Amino acid sequence: MRLAELSERSGVSTATIKYYLREGLLAPGRQINATTAEYDEEHLRRLRLVRAMIQVGRLPVATVREVLGHVDDDSLGPTIRLGAALWALPQVPEPDTEDEYVQAAHREVGALLDRLGWENAKQLTTISPAYRSLVTALAAFRRLGYDWGAEQLTPYAELMHRTAVLDLDNLEALPSGTERVEFAVLGAILNEPALQALHRLAQEEESARRYGFE
Structure with a gap:
């Protein structure tokens, strides 16, 4: 699908999608020519995830990028990969061990x-x-x-x-x-x-x- 269709199916504006691409939150599409790229269902799924993290979870872009880095790290075992992605989400401060x-x-x-x-x-x-x-x-x-x-x-x-x-x-x-x-x-x-x-x-x-x- 082209960028316009990706935007229509995801409900995310083309300008926002381009921003996510620049920030590395969304993988580049398959380049067809100098000005046009093609996207697939994986891009659509990832775009919906990014949108939920930013719009619903209110996460900053830097945090989203860190979480997605763990999501995509298939060198980790399932437990550590899952834990790393979830632990990158905002957490409570470290409690005072002297208290x-x-x-x-x-x-x-x-x-x-x-x-x-x-x-x-x-x-x-x-x-x-x-x-x-x-x-x-x-x-x-x-x-x-x-x-x-x-x-x-x-x-x-x-x-x-x-x-x-x-x-x-x-x-x-x-x-x-x-x-x-x-x-x-x-x-x-x-x-x-x-x-x-x-x-x-x-x-x-x-x-x-x-x-x-x-």
Whole structure:
């Protein structure tokens, strides 16, 4: 397809597509002559991913370029490739290791992983942004006087593992490693807010079921 058709099918203006090409977010098309290039379905899929990252995820171009670099790095194994792409997305700051609440949260998360038998997750604690996010959240709970730790989180973690199984099942249905990582990045941008919204809707439903609308 030519640039005009790529623009029409993707809903992205030709000027924006040219900008993405200049910034290296989209691979060049196959050159037909000095002024015309041809694009294919892979360009369309990547363009939709870039658009979601920038317009929905509000990610800066530099971050998008870094994420896409990991998406396209087929020299990495599936776990590291997926992790690198997701870890390049904006994350919470590194928690203060000298803070007593952070130290207590580290112990609680360690106890949680032990209770769950998540030995692989334990190996990623020094580099995983998800681990840091969990530590930061638990430290905040404790700082506010709430005893929220391994015991309370275990049933939630078990539900999240079932969600992760569904996620990986859906990933494995895709034909290529690149598409799987692209889908995971889209999931982080689009599906995680959807799951958060479902969680809140479920809370509203259960609250109304128990207490009515008074």
